[in-house]
Amino acid sequence: MTMHRDYQGAKMGMWIFLFTEILLFGGLFVLYSVTLGRYPTEFHEASKLLDVTLGTTNTVVLITSSLFAALSVVGLQRGDRKLAQGFMAATLVLACCFLVIKYFEWSHKIHAGIYPGGETLIQWAPGKQAFFALYYTMTGLHGLHVIIGMGVFLWVWTRIVAGTCTPEHFVALENAGLYWHLVDLIWIYLFPLYYLIT
Amino acid sequence: MASGGKSWVREWLFTLDHKRIGMLYLWCITAFFVIGVCIGMVIRMELFWPGKDFIGQQAYNALFTVHGVIMIFIVVIPSIPAAFGNLFLPLQLGAEDVAFPRLNTFSFWLYVIGGATALISLFTGGGAPDTGWTFYVPFSAVTTTNVSVAVAGVFILGFSSILTGLNFIVTIHRLRAPGLTWTRLTLFAWALYATAWIQVLATPILSITVVLIIVERLLGLGIFDPARGGDPILYQHLFWIYSHPAVYIMILPAMGVISDIIPVFCRKSIFGYKTIVGSSLAIAFAGSLVWAHHMFVSGMSDTAVMVFSFLTFIVAVPSAVKVFNWLSTMYKGSIRLEPPLIYALGFIFLFAMGGITGLVLGSAGTDMHVHDTYFVVGHFHYVIFGGTGFGMFAAIHYWFPKMYGRMYNRKQAITAALILVVGLNGLYFPMYLLGLEGMPRRYYDYLPQFTSLHRLSTYGSWITFAGLALMFYNLIHSRYRGEPVGRNPWKAATLEWTLPSPPPTHNFDTEPVVTHGPYDFSEVRDDDHA
Numbered sequence: 077m078t079m080h081r082d083y084q085g086a087k088m089g090m091w092i093f094l095f096t097e098i099l100l101f102g103g104l105f106v107l108y109s110v111t112l113g114r115y116p117t118e119f120h121e122a123s124k125l126l127d128v129t130l131g132t133t134n135t136v137v138l139i140t141s142s143l144f145a146a147l148s149v150v151g152l153q154r155g156d157r158k159l160a161q162g163f164m165a166a167t168l169v170l171a172c173c174f175l176v177i178k179y180f181e182w183s184h185k186i187h188a189g190i191y192p193g194g195e196t197l198i199q200w201a202p203g204k205q206a207f208f209a210l211y212y213t214m215t216g217l218h219g220l221h222v223i224i225g226m227g228v229f230l231w232v233w234t235r236i237v238a239g240t241c242t243p244e245h246f247v248a249l250e251n252a253g254l255y256w257h258l259v260d261l262i263w264i265y266l267f268p269l270y271y272l273i274t
Numbered sequence: 275m276a277s278g279g280k281s282w283v284r285e286w287l288f289t290l291d292h293k294r295i296g297m298l299y300l301w302c303i304t305a306f307f308v309i310g311v312c313i314g315m316v317i318r319m320e321l322f323w324p325g326k327d328f329i330g331q332q333a334y335n336a337l338f339t340v341h342g343v344i345m346i347f348i349v350v351i352p353s354i355p356a357a358f359g360n361l362f363l364p365l366q367l368g369a370e371d372v373a374f375p376r377l378n379t380f381s382f383w384l385y386v387i388g389g390a391t392a393l394i395s396l397f398t399g400g401g402a403p404d405t406g407w408t409f410y411v412p413f414s415a416v417t418t419t420n421v422s423v424a425v426a427g428v429f430i431l432g433f434s435s436i437l438t439g440l441n442f443i444v445t446i447h448r449l450r451a452p453g454l455t456w457t458r459l460t461l462f463a464w465a466l467y468a469t470a471w472i473q474v475l476a477t478p479i480l481s482i483t484v485v486l487i488i489v490e491r492l493l494g495l496g497i498f499d500p501a502r503g504g505d506p507i508l509y510q511h512l513f514w515i516y517s518h519p520a521v522y523i524m525i526l527p528a529m530g531v532i533s534d535i536i537p538v539f540c541r542k543s544i545f546g547y548k549t550i551v552g553s554s555l556a557i558a559f560a561g562s563l564v565w566a567h568h569m570f571v572s573g574m575s576d577t578a579v580m581v582f583s584f585l586t587f588i589v590a591v592p593s594a595v596k597v598f599n600w601l602s603t604m605y606k607g608s609i610r611l612e613p614p615l616i617y618a619l620g621f622i623f624l625f626a627m628g629g630i631t632g633l634v635l636g637s638a639g640t641d642m643h644v645h646d647t648y649f650v651v652g653h654f655h656y657v658i659f660g661g662t663g664f665g666m667f668a669a670i671h672y673w674f675p676k677m678y679g680r681m682y683n684r685k686q687a688i689t690a691a692l693i694l695v696v697g698l699n700g701l702y703f704p705m706y707l708l709g710l711e712g713m714p715r716r717y718y719d720y721l722p723q724f725t726s727l728h729r730l731s732t733y734g735s736w737i738t739f740a741g742l743a744l745m746f747y748n749l750i751h752s753r754y755r756g757e758p759v760g761r762n763p764w765k766a767a768t769l770e771w772t773l774p775s776p777p778p779t780h781n782f783d784t785e786p787v788v789t790h791g792p793y794d795f796s797e798v799r800d801d802d803h804a
Binding site: 093097201202212213 | 373441444448449475477478482485489493494495496497501502504512515
């Protein structure tokens, strides 16, 4: 079986897949908006408990990583494998930073008993409980996507080393970049919805 | 065929050939179908007499849940797209394979893993799930049975479905042979195209919904728990936003098969090609707007009920358009009553029975009366078994000679089809009457006045079983002993019939150039025994 190469087909497939990812998060955004409509004051108060500085830092970290991902694609398109790999490494480092910051945020909250079923949270108003239930679900699912995205980049790395992802056929890296931009984009919506609605 | 020391397992299970993947799906789906049918027979046996007969309440709840999960998620949703779509879509397009062959193998493996996970949930943990296939909260969030594993299986199956849909969309866009314009696509391909978009757009919502059930059970989030700020009605919305469009994932490909079969056996071009295409797309679109007609009695606002009732009526229009187009195609056609056409006619009749009662359910006033009664059970079995099931059988009988290069016994095939039509009506028509008289669905016991109708239904299930047995016997026997046939026993005009039966690994030796539509029979040669 000869493997045909279809650049446009591969891109199209990736875009459709990204659309399904948006819809996956879309279900959660619907839940968020319905719950926000029901408990506007509680959401306002619960949001004040999140650390805006850490959230902003993470936003900057993730946007910068997205830039590096894009530069990595450009690097490979220009035929510079080493440059592409360098920017990929930078993307991965920043992704790790994002997860580490997220870890500190979560563990801080969990220590304070603010998690679904936690001793502090369970005594609060239903609206605030709903806020944190959604917060953990959505940022958790997003964090999972960050990890998956890192896995995708590592996979592309092996393809570059193996010589199957090349300056002539760079669509694997390009699609990985697209995936990373999606992960970034979803965070850009999550950030104001959870940290800035006060 | 690839050889060179590759074992049979590697050659089949890790194949990249769309035809083999299609066959693998077909066999798996058939195996699961047989399991699902047997469970259905047990349910009907239990209902033969009122009261407890040989299985308890819990076992009964588990059985109808498992029957639903197997039949909906493992059999009906992938049935025609995954099996026959994989087998024949690339052939009908004149392509060498689907756009992403590796992804296709991956989808199949996800399907196997998902199906296995769903099955494992029956025998491990707290026992088989007992929630019904809809997994409604709050019960699914608190029951001690093995719901988490079952919905994890559903998640994986959904992922498989998304990837198959994605693959088909790109395949249809990118891999059509020269000359195969959009208006020269077969109607089966068009139906798969519309279906694929529903798969891609609706399934992610189901994925997130079942993920929420799992985290709700494992972490106790409370997203659907009113005491903690959640809302159980939201679960129903999210669930049906997928699962109603999923009904059209189930029926559209079957309609595509019927649209391909009817012109061939009437020797006439399809009546209203473009309206059939348009109605497929219209069903895909409008079908996504009607989910809340499952929730008329859930406590939505009256406005919402009216809007969704109205929208539901709109979906009936494109479905009816198709039925009228099929009948118009047959009008003054040169009709050959071969088995595929008999199954197609069975489809039209049974689908119409189910579709019209769908209006009774879609209309808010009458739905209040029959909601969650046997009327609903009768309705969706007419549509799903009578519709998708018959579409599947029609597809098997239509493409069987192409898949195996042999012909089945036509008299036996027709006899089986007629037995099935009688059996299905015997099985499901009494359910309409039971529902109108107030027999609730999902109950394992009933009042004595329902006994005779339940018996009638159980008798129908035996007749149906006999029809299925005859059909499967005929097909399996003919697989090995059937009379060999040539390329084009039905004298059809679509591209797959220009290939040898069964088609070679590389499909087309030279890329075909298409010069006319799929239902132009003027140039079809009689090369039956070529």
